[in-house]
Amino acid sequence: MNYKPTHFRLPADDIWHPPDPGYPPYLFSEEIAVAVDVALTVNRPLLVAGPPGSGKSTLAVAMAGLLRTRLLKHTLTSRSSLEELTADFDHLRRLRDATAGKDLPEDWAYLKPGLLWWAFDPESAARRGASQEEVDVLSRNFKLVEAIEPCAADFRTNDIPSGCSAVVLLDEIDKAEPDLPNDLLEPLDLLRFQVFGRPDIQAREGTHLLVIITTNGERELPPAFLRRCTSLFVKHPDPERLVAIGQHHFRNILVSKKLLETVANRLEDLRSRARELGLRAPGTSEYLDAVRACHELKIGPEDDLWNHIEAATLIKQLNQEEGEG
Numbered sequence: 001m002n003y004k005p006t007h008f009r010l011p012a013d014d015i016w017h018p019p020d021p022g023y024p025p026y027l028f029s030e031e032i033a034v035a036v037d038v039a040l041t042v043n044r045p046l047l048v049a050g051p052p053g054s055g056k057s058t059l060a061v062a063m064a065g066l067l068r069t070r071l072l073k074h075t076l077t078s079r080s081s082l083e084e085l086t087a088d089f090d091h092l093r094r095l096r097d098a099t100a101g102k103d104l105p106e107d108w109a110y111l112k113p114g115l116l117w118w119a120f121d122p123e124s125a126a127r128r129g130a131s132q133e134e135v136d137v138l139s140r141n142f143k144l145v146e147a148i149e150p151c152a153a154d155f156r157t158n159d160i161p162s163g164c165s166a167v168v169l170l171d172e173i174d175k176a177e178p179d180l181p182n183d184l185l186e187p188l189d190l191l192r193f194q195v196f197g198r199p200d201i202q203a204r205e206g207t208h209l210l211v212i213i214t215t216n217g218e219r220e221l222p223p224a225f226l227r228r229c230t231s232l233f234v235k236h237p238d239p240e241r242l243v244a245i246g247q248h249h250f251r252n253i254l255v256s257k258k259l260l261e262t263v264a265n266r267l268e269d270l271r272s273r274a275r276e277l278g279l280r281a282p283g284t285s286e287y288l289d290a291v292r293a294c295h296e297l298k299i300g301p302e303d304d305l306w307n308h309i310e311a312a313t314l315i316k317q318l319n320q321e322e323g324e325g
Contacts, residue, residue: 001014001028001029001030001033002030003030003033003034005033005034005036005037006037006040006041007036007037007040007041007163008036008037008040008063008066008067009066010028010033010066013248014027014028014029014033015027015028015244015245015248016028016062016065016066017248018061018062018065019065019155020153023058023061023065023153024058024245024249024284024285024288025245025248025249026055026058026059026061026062027237027241027244027245027248028062029241031232032059032232032234035230035231035232036059036063036210036232038230039210039211039212039230040164040210042230043208044228044229044230045188045211045212045213045228045229045230046210046211046212046213046229046230046231046232047213047214047215047221047226047229047230047231047232048212048213048214048215048232048233048234049214049215049216049217049231049232049233049234050214050216050217050233050234050235050236051216051235051236051280051281051283052216052280052283053236053280053281053282053283053284053285053286054234054235054236054237054283054284055234055237055283055284056171056214056234057073057169057171057214058284059212059234060073060167060169060212060214061152061153063167063210063212064153064155064166064167065153065155067155067162067163067164067167067210068155068156068157068162068164069155069156069162069164069165069166069167070151070153070154070155070156070165070166070167071151071152071153071154071155071166071167071169072115072118072119072149072150072151072152072166072167072168072169073115073150073152073168073169073171074114074115074150074169074170074171075171075172076170076171076172076173076175076176076180077172077175077176078175078176078177080176080177080180081177081180082180082183082184082187082193083114084114085114085115085116085170085184085187086114086116086117086187086193086194086195086201087111087112087113087114087117087129087193087195087196087198087201088111088112088114089107089110089111089112089196090110090111090112091110093110093145094110102142103141103142105138105142106134106138106197107196107197108128108129108130108134108197108198109128109138109142109144111128111129111195111196111198112147113125113126113128113147114150115150115168115170116168116187116193117193117195117201118149118150118151118166119165119166119168119203119207119209120191120192120201120202120203120204120207121201121202121203121204121207122149124201125147125149126147126149127147128147129195129198129199129201152169163208164208164209164210165206165207165208165209166209166210167209167210167211167212168209168210168211168212169212169213169214170184170211170212170213170214171214172214172215172216173213173214173215173221174215174216174217174218174219174221175218175219178219178222181221181222181225182222182224182225184225185224185225185228188211188228189228191203191207191209213229236271236281236283236284237284238268239261239264239265239267239268240264242260242263242264242267242284242287243257243260243261243264245284245287245288246260246263246264246287246288246291247260249288250291250292250295253295255291255295258301259291259294259295259300259301260291262301263287263290263291263294263301263314264287266301266310266314267282267286267287267290267314270282270314270315282313282314282315286313286314287314289313290309290310290313290314293309293312293313294306294309297309
């Protein structure tokens with residue numbers, strides 16, 4: 001790749017190598033690197049579209065690693081609301097305290113800071129917007145439930161400061177209610193939102209965020225929301241890229257290149273069948289599962305048992321669909 005990003009540094013091989021083996025490596029293409037750099041330059045959310053399993057969410061993990069910062073993640077559902085992402089009120093806990101005959105504290109004690117509050121001002125979120133003195137006074141007579149940061153990963157290091165306060169991942173926005181994308185416009189544009197019974201929460205001065213929003217394309221998103229985002233479409237990795245990912249994912253164990261290539265080519269064939277049947281195609285994680293299973297169980301592509309490995313890790317829905325037919 002010829003492109004050299006301005007706002008982050010890629011390794012020489014263009015692959016993010018996670019410090020934790022629980023995360024897969026991420027191979028950057030030129031298109032992906034430019035799209036992320038543009039989002040960081042214009043300070044807009046990056047809307048990442050693509051089929052399931054194409055690495056949309058993993059991009060956020062990789063960027064948090066490259067930027068040496070926190071990853072704050074929230075997976076959206078049909079029940080998600082703006083308050084869930086900013087600040088919600090714990091009505092149930094307040095009702096329990098009232099029913100138990102407790103002296104009720106001020107309403108701020110029942111606030112539940114959401115992901116955006118933690119991204120904008122983590123110290124304020126930990127105190128629910130109150131001063132430290134207010135927290136200390138209340139804690140003398142009332143057990144204040146600790147506010148927990150929704151941190152999916154933390155790649156910060158003491159020796160190298162990060163220029164990015166956090167990577168925020170809002171996963172699968174197409175599954176949320178139709179109004180939610182537009183509800184997010186003001187918080188993401190102004191880095192500010194309203195809180196029940198408290199002054200507005202404003203991001204601390206010097207806050208720099210990379211907001212990545214993913215969609216599988218199951219629902220059309222509002223035009224006003226699309227105008228506020230930069231955009232990237234992520235395709236499934238081709239066989240050559242899958243082999244490169246596999247070589248780096250299994251770099252500490254001896255996995256043959258033949259195995260990596262055979263599984264990658266077979267996966268590409270299965271994707272074509274999946275498209276014909278209107279089913280979800282197998283993704284990168286399933287490719288890595290198939291390779292690992294073959295390697296550790298010592299079952300190669302030339303073995304009779306290979307078909308069973310393939311069926312268990314790659315085919316899945318295809319087998320069910322054809323079985324029903």
